[in-house]
Amino acid sequence: MSSMTIQATWPVALTRTGAPGAGGRRERLRPTRRGRLAMTLLVLLMGVAVAVLLTGGVPAAAGTPVTDRGTVSAHRVTVRPGETLWAIAQRTAPRADPRETITEILRLNALDSASLRVGQVLLLPR
Secondary structure, eight states: OEEEEOOOTTOEEEEEEEEGGGGGGOOOOEEOOHHHHHHHHHHHHHHHHHHHTTTTOOOOOTTTTTETTOOOOOOEEEOOOOOHHHHHHHHHHHTTHHHHHHHHHHHHHOOOOSSTTOOOOEEEEE
């Protein structure tokens, strides 16, 4: 029996075992310990990447609106029929200027316009 080692580029060095060409016997190629470790890490990394992609990426903290100044507290309200942002702003902060409150509501909810739908849930500043 003979044995021969074939050096390949990192991370896989293949080992050839068995008699060369005798009796139609196939030779097995086996990766080194470092090659097996590299393949295992590659498979794990691909699995994590697929899991992140399937779940929609890295999630933000739900229900915790964040501003440039840090975390702000907020509560939720469901829009009722006939309700406007102006009415919600006046009800939420009766002593504040409704325009400023509306601006904050638009920013907290990432809204492009003041259009509301019945049943829509809005975050309101406290």
